[in-house]
Amino acid sequence: MTIRYKIDLDYKNSLKSKDKIKISTYRLILSGIKDLDISNRSGPKKKDTDDEDIKRLLKKMIKQRSESIEIYKKNNRDDLLQIETQEQKILSTYLPKQLSEEETKKICAEIIAATKASSIKDMGRVMGELKKKYSDTVDFSLAGKVLKVLLNK
Numbered sequence: 001m002t003i004r005y006k007i008d009l010d011y012k013n014s015l016k017s018k019d020k021i022k023i024s025t026y027r028l029i030l031s032g033i034k035d036l037d038i039s040n041r042s043g044p045k046k047k048d049t050d051d052e053d054i055k056r057l058l059k060k061m062i063k064q065r066s067e068s069i070e071i072y073k074k075n076n077r078d079d080l081l082q083i084e085t086q087e088q089k090i091l092s093t094y095l096p097k098q099l100s101e102e103e104t105k106k107i108c109a110e111i112i113a114a115t116k117a118s119s120i121k122d123m124g125r126v127m128g129e130l131k132k133k134y135s136d137t138v139d140f141s142l143a144g145k146v147l148k149v150l151l152n153k
Contacts, residue, residue, distance in 0.1 A: 003054045003094050004033060021083060025090045032057050055095060055136065062091045063141070096136045101146070104138060108146045120151045 007029055014022035036049045036057055065088040072081040092098075099107065111129045115122065126147055130138055 003051045003058075004049075007033070007054075007094065021086050022090060025087045028087075029058070029061070029091070032061065058091050058094055062088055062095075065091065066141075098139050099134070099137050101142060104142055105146050105150075107134060107138065108143060108150055112147075112150055117151060120148065123147050123151055126151075 007026060011023070011026035011030060014026055033049065033054060036053050040047050040049050040053070065084050068084045069081060069088065072078075072084060107130070108126070111117075111126050111133075112122075115125055115129060117123070117126050123144075127140070127143070130140070130143055
């Protein structure tokens with residue numbers, strides 16, 4: 001079952017249950033997927049939108065929600081904070097589980113040792129290895145922070 005099909009199915013179920021937040025979130029996702037379809041068809045490299053494209057879109061949407069959540073926390077906007085948090089949870093259900101901060105630190109330390117990285121200058125090489133091995137499960141903004149700390153020792 002593709003991610004697109006699963007999202008469509010969940011959207012139809014949310015319409016039946018009349019859950020307003022889920023309905024609006026699924027509409028945003030489906031709209032983003034349609035935009036992807038259009039850009040994939042009209043570009044020089046014509047292709048169908050696959051699960052990897054949709055995963056990238058979902059990661060981007062989650063990142064946007066995370067940034068909004070931080071802003072709403074600073075400005076004490078609990079009403080908007082709840083909506084963004086619920087949307088983020090819905091978006092996250094279609095991606096593999098992200099590793100925790102501790103697991104990310106452990107993996108980063110292993111890759112630093114394996115690549116013999118010694119300074120912040122080697123961060124690009126370490127991030128490249130992370131992307132090769134853990135592209136679906138690592139939060140790269142968190143990994144970047146962890147690597148800066150580990151490589152500045």
